[in-house]
Amino acid sequence: MLELRPNCECCDKDLPPESLEAVMCSFECTYCTSCADSVLSGICPNCGGELVRRPIRPAGKLVNNPASTKRVLKAEGCAPVKAA
Numbered sequence: 348m349l350e351l352r353p354n355c356e357c358c359d360k361d362l363p364p365e366s367l368e369a370v371m372c373s374f375e376c377t378y379c380t381s382c383a384d385s386v387l388s389g390i391c392p393n394c395g396g397e398l399v400r401r402p403i404r405p406a407g408k409l410v411n412n413p414a415s416t417k418r419v420l421k422a423e424g425c426a427p428v429k430a431a
């Protein structure tokens with residue numbers, strides 16, 4: 348099951364499960380759209396994978412399948428992915 352993380356890993360912005368501003372990579376690293384667009388150019392800085400909008404889990408499904416509450420934050424902040 349997809350881990351719906353509660354914040355942007357770069358800037359710690361809150362990203363509730365219904366947020367349309369959340370993007371994630373295939374490893375569930377989660378960012379806000381402004382970091383993804385302006386800093387990361389749509390590429391996950393952890394794995395180099397593409398960032399796509401996180402799908403919204405229907406509210407009724409969150410009752411038994413709640414979003415993650417574990418905040419993940421890069422202490423050093425995010426920088427654009429270096430060209431390999």
Ligand SMILES: [Zn+2]
Binds near residue numbers: 356357358378379
């Ligand atoms: Zn952010």
Ligand SMILES: [Zn+2]
Binds near residue numbers: 375376392393
């Ligand atoms: Zn990633």
